[in-house]
Amino acid sequence: xxxxxxxxxxxxxxxxxxxxxxxxxxxxxxxxxxxxxxxxxxxxxxxxxxxxxxxxxxxxxxxxxxxxxxxxxxxxxxxxxxxxxxxxxxxxxxxxxxxxxxxxxxxxxxxxxxxxxxxxxxxxxxxx
Amino acid sequence: xxxxxxxxxxxxxxxxxxxxxxxxxxxxxxxxxxxxxxxxxxxxxxxxxxxxxxxxxxxxxxxxxxxxxxxxxxxxxxxxxxxxxxxxxxxxxxxxxxxxxxxxxxxxxxxxxxxxxxxxxxxxxxxx
DNA sequence: GCAGATTAACTACTTCTGTAGTAGATTGAA
DNA sequence: TTCAATCTACTACAGAAGTAGTTAATCTGC
Numbered sequence: 001x002x003x004x005x006x007x008x009x010x011x012x013x014x015x016x017x018x019x020x021x022x023x024x025x026x027x028x029x030x031x032x033x034x035x036x037x038x039x040x041x042x043x044x045x046x047x048x049x050x051x052x053x054x055x056x057x058x059x060x061x062x063x064x065x066x067x068x069x070x071x072x073x074x075x076x077x078x079x080x081x082x083x084x085x086x087x088x089x090x091x092x093x094x095x096x097x098x099x100x101x102x103x104x105x106x107x108x109x110x111x112x113x114x115x116x117x118x119x120x121x122x123x124x125x126x127x128x
Numbered sequence: 129x130x131x132x133x134x135x136x137x138x139x140x141x142x143x144x145x146x147x148x149x150x151x152x153x154x155x156x157x158x159x160x161x162x163x164x165x166x167x168x169x170x171x172x173x174x175x176x177x178x179x180x181x182x183x184x185x186x187x188x189x190x191x192x193x194x195x196x197x198x199x200x201x202x203x204x205x206x207x208x209x210x211x212x213x214x215x216x217x218x219x220x221x222x223x224x225x226x227x228x229x230x231x232x233x234x235x236x237x238x239x240x241x242x243x244x245x246x247x248x249x250x251x252x253x254x255x256x
Numbered sequence: 257g258c259a260g261a262t263t264a265a266c267t268a269c270t271t272c273t274g275t276a277g278t279a280g281a282t283t284g285a286a
Numbered sequence: 287t288t289c290a291a292t293c294t295a296c297t298a299c300a301g302a303a304g305t306a307g308t309t310a311a312t313c314t315g316c
Contacts, residue, residue: 082227
């Protein structure tokens, strides 16, 4: 599979790797806000599972600790999430937009930016 | 909990109920496209679980069959999905929009419609 | 060189999801 | 009235996800 499905916790771990670059399990664990910090071995287990899924890879070893880095991009992982959501909505983004608006997360600026992006794409396609 | 999390298959079952109104397990099962139709008892199990989650309720009994109806609205369920997704993106819809565009699911019309909706809301808020 | 700290690797257990079989009750038709 | 079809209700099981303990190897400072 090109891009395996990542769970919520797995994504949070990937997030650390995307933000900070290669990290040890300890560094990943400590970057969780103290209140909701999972046990060291919990993070360790998740990192190993991500490794099996080829979402992270070992790069080197510093003293006793293995250093891991993301093997899939944030873009690709996020894209996967959106595609999954779209499949629930039958590929239509209309209802998604409606909910984003309802929840107050979508601003006029977001929309105008999206419009510009779409216009740009349309223009490029014409000239191909 | 006001709205329990629904899994993919649970959502597909809710979809049948939302579309067709009250149904028996048999009707739900048969409304799945033949190719990917789960066994009768699989649907039955899911419906019972939805019942435990209070997402569906029994309305009546026709002969031997129980008739179930949705106890949560499609709006609420979809809203829950979006909110979960938003939490992954830190509440920002910008990246979500970007991916929708990239995947080709978002059209200019969708965007213009969204813009109108937002303008309308802004107008209403001013006059309150 | 050794002891205490740190880590990797393995194992374990729970909940959720998807999947489905079985047993016993209920119907409806002949 | 009896029997086959249909249902409900219960049970089972595998895989993913979340959580974490244990054991044995490995460092590192003294």
